[in-house]
Amino acid sequence: MNNDKLKERCGDLCELCSLTAPNHEYIVNAEKGYDMNNIVALCDYCYKSIESNDKNDTSHWQCLAASIWSEQTPVQVLSYRLLHLYKDQEWANDIINSVELSDSAIDDAIRMFEIKEVHKDCNGIVLENGDNVVLTQVLNVKGANFMAPKGTIVKKIKLVPDNTNQIEGKVNDQTIIILTQFVKKG
DSSP states (O other): OOOHHHHHHHTTSOTTTOSSOOOEEEESOGGGOSOGGGEEEEOHHHHHHHHHTOOSOTTGGGGHHHHTTOSSHHHHHHHHHHHHHTTTSHHHHHHHHHOOOOHHHHHHHHGGGOOOOOOBOTTSOBOOTTOOEEESSOEEETTTTEEEOTTOEEOSOEEOTTOTTEEEEEETTEEEEEEGGGEEEO
16 A cells, blocks of 8 residues: 555554554445545455355454444445445444444445446447437338338437336327337347
C-alpha cells in the first residue's frame, strides 16, 4: 500500500477487521474512481474474502459490527454492503438495524446489488434505441388488419421504458408494439 494518507487514516490496521496491517487499497465504487473518499485499506484476508465472494466465513465478518461505525464513509459503505450480503442472517440484520447511516451511504452500498433491466432480442443480445431488428416469425398486427412477415426489417426501434419485453417500431408505416422475443438484432 503506497498511499500515505490512507496509511495515516487507518493507523496501519485493516479498516474492516482491525486485526492486521492492510496491503490493499479497495475501491468501493468503480464509477467514482480512485479518491480518498472512495477507498478502504484492507488486509489480505478481508480483500481475498471480498474478491472471492466467499460467504462461508461468517465468523470473520462479525468485525463489521465495529467497522460500520467508522467515521469514514467508504468504510461504512463497504461494511453495509458486506452486511447486506448476509441480511437473511440474524447477526447481520441486527447490525444493519443498529446503525444510522446517511441515505447516500446506504444508496452507494446497495447500488451494486441492483440489476439494470435491459431489452434483449430472442438470442439474448442487448437492444438499444435506434437499433434495427428483424422479425423472426409472422406477426398478426392487432388493430391494423395486416400481418408482418417473418424477415421484415424494423428500423430505428424505440425501447418501451417500463417493459423490457416490448419495443416500438414502424411496419407498413404504422408504429406498433413488438415483443422482443420475436425479433433479432439486425
